[in-house]
Amino acid sequence: MTRKQAIVPSVYPPSPEPPPGLIALRRQVALLENLPQAELEGGKAKSLTWGLTAIDTHLPGHGLMLGALHEFAGEGQDLEEGALPAAAIARLIGRLHGQGGDGSVLWIGRRRDLYARALPHEGLDPDRLLHLQVRRNADALWAIEDALRCRSLSAVVGEIAALNLTQSRRLQLAAEKSGVPALLIRRTARAGELKNLARQPIAAVTRWRLCAAPSAGIVAAPHPILPGRPRWRLDLWRCRGGRPANWFIEEHDDGWREATLPQPVPAPLGDRLLASPAEADDVEYERAAG
Amino acid sequence: MTSNTSGQQDKIEPAPLLLVRASGNLRLVHGADDIALARGLCPGQRLADALACVPEARVEDADPTGDLARLHALAQWATRFSPHATPDAPDGLMIDITGCAHLWKGEEKLMDDALARLTRQGFTARAAIAGTIGAAWASARFGGAHSIIPPGSISTALQALPIRALRLDDATAIGLDRLGLRRIGDLYPLHRAEVTKRFGAALLTRLDQALGYAAETLSPLAPLPDHRVSLVFAEPISAPESIARASELLMTRLLRELETQELGIRRLGLIAHRMDDESPGLIIGTARPSRDAKHLLKLLAEKIEMLDPGPGIERMSLSALVAEKMNSVQADFERRHPGLAEADLAPLVDRLTNRLGPGSVTTPRAVASHIPERAATFAPPMERRVPGSDWSTDLPPRPIRLFSPPEPIDAVAPVPDDPPLSFRWRHMQHRVAKAEGPERIRPEWWQAMDDGKETRDYYRVEIEDGRRFWLFRSGLYAQDTARPPRWFLHGIFA
Numbered sequence: 001m002t003r004k005q006a007i008v009p010s011v012y013p014p015s016p017e018p019p020p021g022l023i024a025l026r027r028q029v030a031l032l033e034n035l036p037q038a039e040l041e042g043g044k045a046k047s048l049t050w051g052l053t054a055i056d057t058h059l060p061g062h063g064l065m066l067g068a069l070h071e072f073a074g075e076g077q078d079l080e081e082g083a084l085p086a087a088a089i090a091r092l093i094g095r096l097h098g099q100g101g102d103g104s105v106l107w108i109g110r111r112r113d114l115y116a117r118a119l120p121h122e123g124l125d126p127d128r129l130l131h132l133q134v135r136r137n138a139d140a141l142w143a144i145e146d147a148l149r150c151r152s153l154s155a156v157v158g159e160i161a162a163l164n165l166t167q168s169r170r171l172q173l174a175a176e177k178s179g180v181p182a183l184l185i186r187r188t189a190r191a192g193e194l195k196n197l198a199r200q201p202i203a204a205v206t207r208w209r210l211c212a213a214p215s216a217g218i219v220a221a222p223h224p225i226l227p228g229r230p231r232w233r234l235d236l237w238r239c240r241g242g243r244p245a246n247w248f249i250e251e252h253d254d255g256w257r258e259a260t261l262p263q264p265v266p267a268p269l270g271d272r273l274l275a276s277p278a279e280a281d282d283v284e285y286e287r288a289a290g
Numbered sequence: 291m292t293s294n295t296s297g298q299q300d301k302i303e304p305a306p307l308l309l310v311r312a313s314g315n316l317r318l319v320h321g322a323d324d325i326a327l328a329r330g331l332c333p334g335q336r337l338a339d340a341l342a343c344v345p346e347a348r349v350e351d352a353d354p355t356g357d358l359a360r361l362h363a364l365a366q367w368a369t370r371f372s373p374h375a376t377p378d379a380p381d382g383l384m385i386d387i388t389g390c391a392h393l394w395k396g397e398e399k400l401m402d403d404a405l406a407r408l409t410r411q412g413f414t415a416r417a418a419i420a421g422t423i424g425a426a427w428a429s430a431r432f433g434g435a436h437s438i439i440p441p442g443s444i445s446t447a448l449q450a451l452p453i454r455a456l457r458l459d460d461a462t463a464i465g466l467d468r469l470g471l472r473r474i475g476d477l478y479p480l481h482r483a484e485v486t487k488r489f490g491a492a493l494l495t496r497l498d499q500a501l502g503y504a505a506e507t508l509s510p511l512a513p514l515p516d517h518r519v520s521l522v523f524a525e526p527i528s529a530p531e532s533i534a535r536a537s538e539l540l541m542t543r544l545l546r547e548l549e550t551q552e553l554g555i556r557r558l559g560l561i562a563h564r565m566d567d568e569s570p571g572l573i574i575g576t577a578r579p580s581r582d583a584k585h586l587l588k589l590l591a592e593k594i595e596m597l598d599p600g601p602g603i604e605r606m607s608l609s610a611l612v613a614e615k616m617n618s619v620q621a622d623f624e625r626r627h628p629g630l631a632e633a634d635l636a637p638l639v640d641r642l643t644n645r646l647g648p649g650s651v652t653t654p655r656a657v658a659s660h661i662p663e664r665a666a667t668f669a670p671p672m673e674r675r676v677p678g679s680d681w682s683t684d685l686p687p688r689p690i691r692l693f694s695p696p697e698p699i700d701a702v703a704p705v706p707d708d709p710p711l712s713f714r715w716r717h718m719q720h721r722v723a724k725a726e727g728p729e730r731i732r733p734e735w736w737q738a739m740d741d742g743k744e745t746r747d748y749y750r751v752e753i754e755d756g757r758r759f760w761l762f763r764s765g766l767y768a769q770d771t772a773r774p775p776r777w778f779l780h781g782i783f784a
Contacts, residue, residue: 083689083784113692113693114691133652142645147638213755214756227724
């Protein structure tokens, strides 16, 4: 039941005014779990939002809370480049700026291959970006922690290879203290290595896995098939105070939307979006089938 | 006043020591210690000849680079006498002590102090003080021990010195010797035109420089800071707290000085003169001119941890290496830098830059260029934007990650301008499922060397698993089949 609600929110929309007793209870739970209460107290939205109701309502606090650590990783070869995580983060921060958030973004990484010309497309103003190039992973960790103390930043983005529980806890505490979100991109030169590293537990509030999916394609003779709107599989792998879930999203001019599948699916086996046998009993099929 | 000290490494060893250098196929004596010199050996001799005379000599390789580095360090050390100190390769130091001697209560005491300190470091040194660089050079090397030439008597003091004391090259010195001109004084009565005709202008220039008729300046080791304060301690300090306290005192004094001139610090240098005559230093920089003592001290503190006090620091000096006018900050009219305008970002940028190196913090800057890798560069933060640079564009989508340089790939594509069917990148074969293009990008005509070869056709391709890449073909398929166009992967789309 709950799972279904998370995935198909249009069927069970969140009730606009929950009973007062429930609000008090939620606040108490939020206090215990150290979750953002702005949403509950009717204040200004204090979170990074995807702009997609299905995802945002699924997350506790209706978005990725500020003042917390969030981890993003690509899959397969994208672990080497971190293209999808970079675009997702740029868009999340761009939305924050659009909602009146001020301050610059500090982007920390070992390679300076973020292409500023692509950022306006994601909604992030390149003039509000500061890039820090570091030589070692340890330097990046130090810089992220130091930068998180600076309240005038709107976000700190770090491209990190190895990260252990203690290190991540330090970052989480620093973020909590200043209210600046820390967004990590897991990235290393050897994807095989990171696959194991990225599975280790860390003290992040949310951990996201992003993966490109084939687009619908536009058939336009005499050309071969043109690429359609980019599609991603968005996988919320870990979420403190929430449930793991995944979505299949498509980029539109006005932001992300949930993608519809190109063809009707005859059977669960017929629409293997991701050929990963390890996740055979995934929720994806539930949605696809129903 | 110019003082000139020449030093040579002193070794007290029972067996004579020879340093050798290679010169073509020969091994020549580069340097010899006192014992060897006393036994008749001299630098420049062949090693074989030298060993024939003194078979028990110890032979070691000379290290000219190391010597030079040491001399440089010594010049740094010599800034304790005057900020104008410079190494005079291969074996000398020049110090301009104009206006400094009174601090030692006289030139003689200053020279004695310098020689005593050099001796303590294990150098054999000779020194001289004279009104010109040439005269000081000559009398330090060829004059009596520790001579001070009073003003007005340079020509008298130099006339008995050998002609080589004029810093001449070998050919001139030998030529003069042949003519029987062996002392500097021998040149005085000669007709200037005749001398120039015979030996060129260099000889008379040297003579004039020595006698003070021609100007010669000394270029100091480092540009002299306009604002420098220093503190001499009664007792050498080494505790971190004392160093911190001293730098605080210095900072207060320096900032007071800068405040009167409305200057702020961009680069700050701290030098610690130690008991063992080493003088380690450190430099910090700031993104914008600053007079915030707390912030500057914090930046210093991070580096002071790495400063080795050794046996103790007897003197510390703090200088504003680069100081800039501090203008009262005016808000950006167009508010195009809403974030950067905030003052509290500058300290963070300074901290990161000082720890991770200059140039590590940058901000993207739009450049009006068609070439993708040139269209966006990373520039130092906190600088005024170049007018006309603009991020808005009506170009097709650009990749979020751009490789610089582009990575070469093996692509299979129909001729002449179809997108590739498959390509091999980083040892992996990818089949193209969907593709869009070409988008032709040519270099600007004033940049292009060969328009045809440098034209790029970009394709946006989607491979079977949905990932999107930006590929381009460099050059066109043309008659020149010997050099087919090459394919590159330039970026990754999200």
